[in-house]
Amino acid sequence: MSLLSVRDLTVKFAMRDQTVTALNGISFDLAKGERLGIVGESGAGKSITGFSLMNLLSRPGYIDSGKILFDGEDVVQMNNKKLRNLRGNRMAMIFQDPMVTLNPVLTIGQQMIETLMAHRKLSREEARQIAIVKLREVYIPSPEERLEQYPHELSGGMRQRIIIAIALLLDPQLIIADEPTTALDVTIQADIMELMLELCQSNQVGLILITHDLGVVSQMTERTLVMYAGRIIESGRTREIINDPQHPYTQGLINALPQQTLPGQRLKQIPGNMPGLVSIPAGCAFNPRCKYATDFCRSRVPETEHYGKVEVACHEVQRLNSDEDRQEAQA
Amino acid sequence: MSTETLNPKSEPSRWSRAWNSNMGYSFRRNPVAVVSMIVFLLIAVASFLAPLIAPYDPYDPAQIDIMNSEYPPAWINGSLPGFILGTDDQGRDLWSTILYGTRLSLLIGICAVALQAFLGISIGLIAGYVGGRLDSLLMRLADIQLSFSTLMVAIIFLAVTQAMFGTDTFNKYAVVFLIAVIGVAEWPQYARTVRATVLAEKKKEYVDSARVLGFGPMRIMVRHILPNSLSPIFVISTVQVANAIISEASLSFLGLGMPPSQPSLGSLISSGFDYIFSGSWWITAIPGVVLVVLVLVINLLGDWMRDVLNPKLYKG
Amino acid sequence: MSDANTDRPLLEIQNLEKRFDLDQGFLETLKFKQGRIVRESRSVHAVNNISLEARKGEALCIVGESGCGKSTVARLVAGLLTPSAGEIRYGGQRIDNLSRAGMQPLRKKIQMIFQNPYASLNPRMTIRQALEEPVRHHNPGVSAGEVRDKVTEVMMSVGVDPSWAKRYPHEFSGGQRQRIAIARALTVDPEFIIADEPISALDVSIQAQVLNLMLEAKESRGLTYLFITHDLSVVEHFGTRVAVLYLGSVCEVADTQTLFSNPKHPYTRALLSAVPQLKDDRPNHIRLKGEIPTPINLPQGCPFQSRCAFADTRCKSEKPKAIHQPDGSTVACHAVEEDRLEAVAAG
Numbered sequence: 001m002s003l004l005s006v007r008d009l010t011v012k013f014a015m016r017d018q019t020v021t022a023l024n025g026i027s028f029d030l031a032k033g034e035r036l037g038i039v040g041e042s043g044a045g046k047s048i049t050g051f052s053l054m055n056l057l058s059r060p061g062y063i064d065s066g067k068i069l070f071d072g073e074d075v076v077q078m079n080n081k082k083l084r085n086l087r088g089n090r091m092a093m094i095f096q097d098p099m100v101t102l103n104p105v106l107t108i109g110q111q112m113i114e115t116l117m118a119h120r121k122l123s124r125e126e127a128r129q130i131a132i133v134k135l136r137e138v139y140i141p142s143p144e145e146r147l148e149q150y151p152h153e154l155s156g157g158m159r160q161r162i163i164i165a166i167a168l169l170l171d172p173q174l175i176i177a178d179e180p181t182t183a184l185d186v187t188i189q190a191d192i193m194e195l196m197l198e199l200c201q202s203n204q205v206g207l208i209l210i211t212h213d214l215g216v217v218s219q220m221t222e223r224t225l226v227m228y229a230g231r232i233i234e235s236g237r238t239r240e241i242i243n244d245p246q247h248p249y250t251q252g253l254i255n256a257l258p259q260q261t262l263p264g265q266r267l268k269q270i271p272g273n274m275p276g277l278v279s280i281p282a283g284c285a286f287n288p289r290c291k292y293a294t295d296f297c298r299s300r301v302p303e304t305e306h307y308g309k310v311e312v313a314c315h316e317v318q319r320l321n322s323d324e325d326r327q328e329a330q331a
Numbered sequence: 332m333s334t335e336t337l338n339p340k341s342e343p344s345r346w347s348r349a350w351n352s353n354m355g356y357s358f359r360r361n362p363v364a365v366v367s368m369i370v371f372l373l374i375a376v377a378s379f380l381a382p383l384i385a386p387y388d389p390y391d392p393a394q395i396d397i398m399n400s401e402y403p404p405a406w407i408n409g410s411l412p413g414f415i416l417g418t419d420d421q422g423r424d425l426w427s428t429i430l431y432g433t434r435l436s437l438l439i440g441i442c443a444v445a446l447q448a449f450l451g452i453s454i455g456l457i458a459g460y461v462g463g464r465l466d467s468l469l470m471r472l473a474d475i476q477l478s479f480s481t482l483m484v485a486i487i488f489l490a491v492t493q494a495m496f497g498t499d500t501f502n503k504y505a506v507v508f509l510i511a512v513i514g515v516a517e518w519p520q521y522a523r524t525v526r527a528t529v530l531a532e533k534k535k536e537y538v539d540s541a542r543v544l545g546f547g548p549m550r551i552m553v554r555h556i557l558p559n560s561l562s563p564i565f566v567i568s569t570v571q572v573a574n575a576i577i578s579e580a581s582l583s584f585l586g587l588g589m590p591p592s593q594p595s596l597g598s599l600i601s602s603g604f605d606y607i608f609s610g611s612w613w614i615t616a617i618p619g620v621v622l623v624v625l626v627l628v629i630n631l632l633g634d635w636m637r638d639v640l641n642p643k644l645y646k647g
Numbered sequence: 648m649s650d651a652n653t654d655r656p657l658l659e660i661q662n663l664e665k666r667f668d669l670d671q672g673f674l675e676t677l678k679f680k681q682g683r684i685v686r687e688s689r690s691v692h693a694v695n696n697i698s699l700e701a702r703k704g705e706a707l708c709i710v711g712e713s714g715c716g717k718s719t720v721a722r723l724v725a726g727l728l729t730p731s732a733g734e735i736r737y738g739g740q741r742i743d744n745l746s747r748a749g750m751q752p753l754r755k756k757i758q759m760i761f762q763n764p765y766a767s768l769n770p771r772m773t774i775r776q777a778l779e780e781p782v783r784h785h786n787p788g789v790s791a792g793e794v795r796d797k798v799t800e801v802m803m804s805v806g807v808d809p810s811w812a813k814r815y816p817h818e819f820s821g822g823q824r825q826r827i828a829i830a831r832a833l834t835v836d837p838e839f840i841i842a843d844e845p846i847s848a849l850d851v852s853i854q855a856q857v858l859n860l861m862l863e864a865k866e867s868r869g870l871t872y873l874f875i876t877h878d879l880s881v882v883e884h885f886g887t888r889v890a891v892l893y894l895g896s897v898c899e900v901a902d903t904q905t906l907f908s909n910p911k912h913p914y915t916r917a918l919l920s921a922v923p924q925l926k927d928d929r930p931n932h933i934r935l936k937g938e939i940p941t942p943i944n945l946p947q948g949c950p951f952q953s954r955c956a957f958a959d960t961r962c963k964s965e966k967p968k969a970i971h972q973p974d975g976s977t978v979a980c981h982a983v984e985e986d987r988l989e990a991v992a993a994g
Contacts, residue, residue, distance in 0.1 A: 016356060041850035041851060041852060041853075042850055155938045155939075156938075157938050158938070185712035185713055185877070185939075186712065186877065186879070186918060186921045186922060187712065187917055187918060187921045187935050188712075188938065189921065189923070190920075190921035190923070190934075191934065191935075193923070194934075212850065212851060213923065214851070214925055215922070215923030215924060215925050216923050218923065218924070218925050218926070219923050219924070242925055242926065243926070252852060253851055253852060254925070256851055256852050256854070256855035257851070257855075257880065257925065258855075258858070258880045258881050258883065258884035258885070259880050259883070259884075259925060261884065263883060263884050263885075263903065263904075264862070264884070266859050266862060266863075267855040267858055267859050267884070268855070269852065269855035269856045269859055270852040270855070270856075271856075273820045273822060273823070273853065274820075274850070274852075535766045535767075536761040536762070536763055536766040536767035537766060537767050537768055537769045537770075539722075539725075539727055539759070539761065539767075540759065540761060540767050540768075540828070540831070541769075542726075542727060543725050543726070543727065543754065543757075543758060543759040544754060544758075544780075544781045544784065544785075544831075544835065545747075545750065545751050545754030545755075545781075545784065545785065546780075546784060547747070550784075554772075554780075555769050555772075558769075558771035558772075559769065559770060559771055
């Protein structure tokens with residue numbers, strides 16, 4: 001049985017004069033210990049997905065319909081007591097900005113020990129010992145001293161390590177990481193990624209990695225969802241998606257990277273912008289930016305279908321591929 | 332070349348833009364603000380139309396009959412028909428006098444705040460933008476000014492001028508003196524607020540961009556930084572108008588403001604104060620209520636505006 | 648220097664230094680130490696003795712991690728900051744000590760694009776006002792029609808529909824705003840553009856659009872760029888030459904191809920290996936110990952020594968000088984100079 005199973009999740013935002021749909025019928029599964037990447041640009045709904053999984057949405061956002069089954073229990077229907085037990089204990093979240101996540105007026109030790117004592121029946125000393133073990137796990141030198149320090153005394157990379165340690169504190173089954181390395185420098189980012197990979201593998205922790213960086217997804221995850229304007233448009237094994245993307249948007253996203261073009265040449269850009277939530281076009285949301293779009297694309301929302309080795313939501317995926325084959329045959 | 336599409340709707344008018352903006356929306360949703368605005372507009376319009384709607388002209392001695400003095404308002408026995416709110420000690424129609432008085436109070440309040448704003452904004456902009464020694468100097472000046480209370484400065488200044496020019500000349504130019512003294516005494520409020528916003532705005536990239544384009548400091552201050560510092564200026568302006576009206580009323584009450592022949596709300600309250608124990612409470616009470624209501628609605632509007640324009644609550 | 652026009656680099660930076668005082672004012676500099684009050688002012692050494700040059704038509708990229716002083720260099724060249732020491736020359740003329748009036752003719756030639764498109768446009772000005780302002784300022788006496796034509800032309804060239812000119816910046820997306828910011832810089836027909844992380848605040852698909860736009864402008868207008876970024880894949884694509892900065896010092900300067908095919912400085916190598924790769928999923932990066940020290944107390948010797956696997960006693964005491972390499976690059980590293988790197992790698 002899968003650890004997490006999301007079915008037809010729809011999230012809406014009540015705006016001033018209208019209600020907009022931020023997530024539109026999202027469905028996916030996550031096996032125990034699996035690492036899943038959610039990729040998309042800003043406004044695609046990837047962070048909202050992360051928040052809804054823990055039922056953390058706050059007004060004006062709300063879960064309109066759908067199920068989030070975590071270990072067989074629906075997170076959407078849980079009462080506050082159950083939710084508290086879920087958050088932190090069984091699911092943990094890592095955010096982009098380490099400075100905002102840590103409370104600046106409490107020492108690292110206070111934050112870790114109090115989290116532990118709130119969830120487990122432990123003495124202060126026992127909690128301290130666990131905290132030290134966890135800090136050691138994320139390769140923090142001299143953890144006993146760190147416990148006495150305040151967040152501002154530590155560097156960005158160190159803080160993000162501590163946040164990972166706090167996320168792992170209660171041995172959760174799933175970690176949701178929302179752009180965990182975006183605020184960090186490249187060399188530090190590489191370290192943190194390696195660390196997260198190692199911890200997830202050795203502790204059999206599931207990971208949902210939300211990011212805009214295809215390189216990070218490629219190195220960290222086994223499976224990937226690509227989101228666009230509140231829908232999943234392509235999903236499958238990360239390798240397949242990176243090497244042979246099927247949806248025109250995924251193709252565009254990968255081809256737009258500077259690595260994909262010879263230096264000095266024009267990059268293969270996707271024209272236009274991601275639509276705002278209030279102005280999602282009819283039919284396939286990507287149609288105004290898609291060079292393959294037909295009238296059918298402009299009127300009907302494509303269903304997710306199995307195509308090749310991935311699931312893809314595109315009317316034209318077949319034609320697109322036969323075109324490519326023909327071009328290759330001609331070349 | 333990219334083909335970006337933004338639906339080519341027609342440009343909305345200024346009015347509908349304001350109505351649909353965040354501010355317009357929160358205004359419509361806030362009954363306190365709406366009621367305050369209505370009351371304020373009623374008072375303001377009525378007082379500025381005083382010459383048209385007042386039945387008598389309180390400045391015209393020919394229309395005043397001392398024999399009519401101290402008649403009670405219309406709902407009390409013994410009132411004289413034609414005087415809705417009764418008359419004051421000099422026989423002036425209280426309703427007309429209050430209208431004219433409110434007009435004076437508002438005028439002095441708004442002009443004094445305009446003067447404060449002019450001084451404070453200029454000094455604050457320069458201090459914040461130029462920085463360094465000049466900033467320290469100007470802000471120390473502001474601190475010194477603030478350490479004297481407005482009323483104290485005003486009392487000393489007005490008492491001295493009254494003694495210097497004599498009561499007649501003073502009474503003639505009382506409006507100007509009041510505006511000047513209230514205006515000058517309170518500029519640091521503006522200067523400090525503006526300086527703080529300028530310091531925050533100065534760090535933003537659009538200011539750097541203007542500097543790289545070679546614009547002069549004057550242009551950057553006035554065209555670029557000032558329009559982006561307006562929100563806090565609006566907020567303190569409302570509070571300052573209320574404060575200035577109270578200051579004016581206090582000074583007039585103390586006999587250092589408007590003369591009884593040209594009464595503002597403050598001097599009206601003051602002139603009626605002598606009669607409050609002889610039963611003619613309305614001469615003090617009714618202008619007092621008007622003053623309280625006026626100041627209250629302005630402050631309520633200021634509160635609402637502060638909530639809406641608070642950059643911490645609203646990011647845009 | 649036979650022919651100043653062809654031989655001389657467009658931009659020359661010589662021994663540039665910038666310190667920011669942390670303790671401003673007399674009272675803040677007073678500290679209580681060992682029972683005595685001493686006067687001591689700390690400062691951030693943001694840029695330390697940097698020398699660089701950019702030739703006409705080049706795209707010189709400056710890469711480095713946060714706090715390495717790359718933005719400070721950009722702001723020094725743009726004249727937004729004044730250097731603590733050193734010289735900046737543009738077209739042979741010294742520009743770091745010019746008055747505002749003296750700088751005025753250069754303002755038309757040197758323009759800057761900023762990182763955050765949400766902050767670099769004045770929110771209270773319409774697009775038209777924002778674009779017309781520099782044209783009017785630098786061409787006094789130009790008729791309203793000509794100004795309008797110029798603005799329309801520039802808007803078209805960056806792919807912004809001129810009919811949107813009446814709108815305010817908040818009505819546009821980040822990518823469109825960055826286009827408008829670029830348009831604003833182009834209104835004065837500059838020849839040199841300083842771009843401080845111009846695409847790092849944008850989405851991937853929009854990054855490509857803006858980068859293409861900048862390449863287009865480079866070709867059609869013969870622009871020279873000073874491009875500040877932390878993103879190495881962008882450097883590889885966009886730059887003709889690269890300078891790698893670490894803690895306010897230049898580690899390595901090389902042609903883009905040379906740098907990416909044959910990085911020499913240990914820091915450059917680590918940096919290159921740390922970029923997440925799309926196609927191969929085995930992260931195989933050179934792990935750096937520790938993190939960038941603060942630029943308040945700079946270490947003696949090589950700035951990179953605390954994280955370098957090759958550091959020895961010489962690195963801890965003597966700051967390495969930039970040494971020219973046979974392939975045209977310049978590297979500041981004792982280990983490269985002594986040929987220790989390959990020896991360690993082999994052994």
